[in-house]
Amino acid sequence: MILDKQDLEQLEQNYRRTFVNSLAGFRQAVLVGTSSVEGNTNLAIFNSLIHLGANPALFGLISRPDRVQRDTLQNILHTKEYTINYVGAEFYEKAHHTSARYERGVSEFEKAGFHEIYHPSCSAPFVEEAIVKIAMQFEQIIDIPLNETILIIGSVKQVEMDASLVAPDGFVNLSEENVLISQGLDAYFVAKTIGRLPYAKPLQ
Amino acid sequence: MILDKQDLEQLEQNYRRTFVNSLAGFRQAVLVGTSSVEGNTNLAIFNSLIHLGANPALFGLISRPDRVQRDTLQNILHTKEYTINYVGAEFYEKAHHTSARYERGVSEFEKAGFHEIYHPSCSAPFVEEAIVKIAMQFEQIIDIPLNETILIIGSVKQVEMDASLVAPDGFVNLSEENVLISQGLDAYFVAKTIGRLPYAKPLQ
Numbered sequence: 364m365i366l367d368k369q370d371l372e373q374l375e376q377n378y379r380r381t382f383v384n385s386l387a388g389f390r391q392a393v394l395v396g397t398s399s400v401e402g403n404t405n406l407a408i409f410n411s412l413i414h415l416g417a418n419p420a421l422f423g424l425i426s427r428p429d430r431v432q433r434d435t436l437q438n439i440l441h442t443k444e445y446t447i448n449y450v451g452a453e454f455y456e457k458a459h460h461t462s463a464r465y466e467r468g469v470s471e472f473e474k475a476g477f478h479e480i481y482h483p484s485c486s487a488p489f490v491e492e493a494i495v496k497i498a499m500q501f502e503q504i505i506d507i508p509l510n511e512t513i514l515i516i517g518s519v520k521q522v523e524m525d526a527s528l529v530a531p532d533g534f535v536n537l538s539e540e541n542v543l544i545s546q547g548l549d550a551y552f553v554a555k556t557i558g559r560l561p562y563a564k565p566l567q
Numbered sequence: 568m569i570l571d572k573q574d575l576e577q578l579e580q581n582y583r584r585t586f587v588n589s590l591a592g593f594r595q596a597v598l599v600g601t602s603s604v605e606g607n608t609n610l611a612i613f614n615s616l617i618h619l620g621a622n623p624a625l626f627g628l629i630s631r632p633d634r635v636q637r638d639t640l641q642n643i644l645h646t647k648e649y650t651i652n653y654v655g656a657e658f659y660e661k662a663h664h665t666s667a668r669y670e671r672g673v674s675e676f677e678k679a680g681f682h683e684i685y686h687p688s689c690s691a692p693f694v695e696e697a698i699v700k701i702a703m704q705f706e707q708i709i710d711i712p713l714n715e716t717i718l719i720i721g722s723v724k725q726v727e728m729d730a731s732l733v734a735p736d737g738f739v740n741l742s743e744e745n746v747l748i749s750q751g752l753d754a755y756f757v758a759k760t761i762g763r764l765p766y767a768k769p770l771q
Contacts, residue, residue, distance in 0.1 A: 364730035371624055380621045382737035387618035389748045389758050391592025414591035416714040417584045420575055452761050463767040474770055503713055510620040526568035533586035544593045552758035554593050557656050559754045563667040566678055
């Protein structure tokens, strides 16, 4: 089956959204926790976590121009802090529910059934149930004028997880804990290990 | 275990790279095929495919400031075309080998053991063995000055895959074909399905 640009443009809108989103493949499902300046908490699922660099440790998130993610974006811009949380596959329905369009002021923590937990280093709430809890410091917004999306860049200011997840070389064994993966807007998975490989060297 | 910013900065360099890269979680492993203006082909594994929008269908790739990915970047900038290819898990060693630092002019297709295939719509080579073959039109480069990485944005100009992979609502069943997933710089996985969920609506 071959679809060209014109075929894609002529697809029915919902079909196209499902097709193109799922075509982009598998990615880490993350719950982004924020708090408004008034102290209202917010939790939203993102599937656009981007590794930008290890030193300094910088992660990006793509924010679309819609209402749900705007709450998260506004809170990040106002407070300069947010959390990134990875949950296990048993929470997939709750994680998905954070994408429901609640009014601003309603906390998705409560509605989805997650618990807030705080650390003195960060004003934003973590997800107590999360296997990996990352505190982020907002660094920069980069506009993507082509389609009005936004790249939110932050630096990692704290990482909390069970020490047993980290291999002697620093590798984080997320698959051992069945950390939730997503594809498209509504499909959830866990990872089944194929293997790790040594640094690739040119063949002679 | 809690690591703060200072702890991260003090980690040994290789340990930190492995830790932060793998901390960013699971993502689609993609092989990016390009051709230089002289006709030399290039194939490089990326784990930074970003869905930016469905209409128009826009995907991003993060390019680091290193030599291997610069070949890909230069070819994209010169020819304005590239391909994105997803392979099955059985090719994980070959896919990883495309990250070896070959001299410019040496084709990673040949060295890694993949075959080039062409379509009249695109000057860049596809991976014949790939389950999903996407032809991309270069649209824009966005600099990320914080750490000198680059966001390469392209629009989808053609998608080729077996029609049986696409569900009636447009969802692409990549997990059925054991499409390769990566984590960090050297770990490979396939996806095990948890489930798909309906559009999330607010609880009353």
